[in-house]
Amino acid sequence: MTAPLLAPALELRGIGRTFRLREKGGLFARYTDHVAVRDVDLVLPRNAILGLVGESGSGKTTTGMMALRLLEPTTGRILVDGQDITALDPAALKPFRRRMQVVFQDSYSAIDPMMTLAQVVAEPLHIHGQGSRAGQTEAALAMLERVGLDRRYGSRYAHELSGGQRQRVAIARALILRPQVLVADEPTSALDVSVKAQIINLLMDLQAEMGLSILFISHDLSVVRSLTDRVAVMWNGRVVEEAPTEAIFTDARHPYTRSLLEAIPVLNPRLRRARSFPTRAEIEAQTPRLPAIPGLAAGATPQLVAEGDRRYEAIVGGVVGGIGGAATPEATIP
Numbered sequence: 001m002t003a004p005l006l007a008p009a010l011e012l013r014g015i016g017r018t019f020r021l022r023e024k025g026g027l028f029a030r031y032t033d034h035v036a037v038r039d040v041d042l043v044l045p046r047n048a049i050l051g052l053v054g055e056s057g058s059g060k061t062t063t064g065m066m067a068l069r070l071l072e073p074t075t076g077r078i079l080v081d082g083q084d085i086t087a088l089d090p091a092a093l094k095p096f097r098r099r100m101q102v103v104f105q106d107s108y109s110a111i112d113p114m115m116t117l118a119q120v121v122a123e124p125l126h127i128h129g130q131g132s133r134a135g136q137t138e139a140a141l142a143m144l145e146r147v148g149l150d151r152r153y154g155s156r157y158a159h160e161l162s163g164g165q166r167q168r169v170a171i172a173r174a175l176i177l178r179p180q181v182l183v184a185d186e187p188t189s190a191l192d193v194s195v196k197a198q199i200i201n202l203l204m205d206l207q208a209e210m211g212l213s214i215l216f217i218s219h220d221l222s223v224v225r226s227l228t229d230r231v232a233v234m235w236n237g238r239v240v241e242e243a244p245t246e247a248i249f250t251d252a253r254h255p256y257t258r259s260l261l262e263a264i265p266v267l268n269p270r271l272r273r274a275r276s277f278p279t280r281a282e283i284e285a286q287t288p289r290l291p292a293i294p295g296l297a298a299g300a301t302p303q304l305v306a307e308g309d310r311r312y313e314a315i316v317g318g319v320v321g322g323i324g325g326a327a328t329p330e331a332t333i334p
């Protein structure tokens, strides 16, 4: 199969994940299925940063892990560069693994405390058999320098570093193979404000320099606004809205997106107002109602609809005038 010329760096099509949970108590094992992610379509363009936001438990990490095939999806397909990697066995997957890397919030736990930082950063080159030992060490030292750590750090150990320095090492290790795709899952949420800004700037520079595509998972909406090109909003395991970043922040269509944005702490006390987060029922009641759209089935279940370069969940056809109902999305939000 030949890939289309300009396929996105990463594409998720109808991806889903159900966890089978064992119920407590009882003589016989009973299981319930928990749908963590349901039917998610996402496109991570080349050389771009896509934000993934949503409350805790909405399915962001599960989605990111499936994109990397570090967690097997229950449904759907994963395409890297237009090539379907969903069913590849470990050997066939290996070249793709090189092209997709991850940085976590707590990368410290992934760093071997017995290895020098040069060894930590060089290890992926070693695993993938790239270059001589000396070449690998030299590349690691150069990469440490690139992320803002002096070459002398190469002979140090992770426990000697601050949290921000450890994230720099994690980024160096993730980028040493020159991947195309980086999944950054809350990479700055354990850091204090000034260090956070430095790491964000570093990620932005590296993204531009290496033409990286980044899936940036974060609770920090101000960071998401400054860093990303597009934002996908997850709620209850679904993407309820996806749009260019400015459209999300200034002109959101979905009630969940709006309530998420309103929850950003407001520093000016005069602007701060008492508010409670809407319930699930309230958000469902406020889901935009659209008149019938040619080619889309009408129904009471929300579905993703496209409007220009944005997509959002709406109830299509036949229910205009229902709860919260009006024909235009704006009119459904009080």
Ligand SMILES: Nc1ncnc2c1ncn2[C@@H]1O[C@H](COP(=O)(O)OP(=O)(O)OP(=O)(O)O)[C@@H](O)[C@H]1O
Residues within 6 Å of the ligand: 019, 021, 034, 035, 036, 054, 055, 056, 057, 058, 059, 060, 061, 062, 063
């Ligand atoms: N290994 C697992 N077994 C069972 N349930 C899981 C597992 N991993 C995740 N879940 C469940 O899947 C849902 C989504 O979890 P996920 O970690 O993807 O959320 P998240 O959006 O990353 O949250 P956070 O912002 O807190 O990191 C949650 O309900 C979670 O409890």
Ligand SMILES: [Mg+2]
Residues within 6 Å of the ligand: 060, 061, 062
């Ligand atoms: Mg998470």
